[in-house]
Amino acid sequence: MHALSVPTWMIHISSVIEWIAAIWLIWRYGEVTGKRYWWALSAGMLPALVSAMCACTWHYFDNPTSLEWLVTLQAAMTVVGNCTLCAGAWWVWRQAGSRPNSSPSN
Template sequence: MHALSIPTWIIHISSVIEWIAAIWLIWTYGEITGNRYWWALSAAMLPALVSAMCACTWHFFDNLDSLEWLVTLQASMTVLGNCTVCVAAWWIWHCTRQKDPNKIDKSI
């Protein structure tokens, strides 16, 4: 556990807690509004959470060479998470445009 300083650990752990809170808040917002596409965004955020947990786990065990596969998993989950959040954001945009087809972006 000596791989990171205490302030760095605080940042790592608080980031994971914040991400969990964001997932929960977005899910709750979807329940309150009845818009299920928000649930898709909260589910799309899970690979990024797995990525963060991989990083914390690897650092917790002092960056052991035997756990280096976690680095690959973390990188893969980051890419997957970025893609899933992008698709979920597009889905939210698409669904909100369908609800009001008369909305025309006049800023173009």
């Protein structure tokens, strides 16, 4: 647990808590508004949360070589999370009908 300073731990932990809160708030927004397509964005945020938890776990145990697989899992979850967030955002955009106006032809 000595691998990171106290302020750095505070940032790591608060970021994870904020991410959990954001997932929950987006999910609730979908429920309250009846626009369940927001759930796609909320679900798309989960792999990024797993990535953050992998980093915190690895640092908590002082970055041992026996847990280096967590670094690989973190990297994989970051890639998956970026893709699922992109897909979730696209789904919200598509369902909300926020297509850009087509420019007039000259």
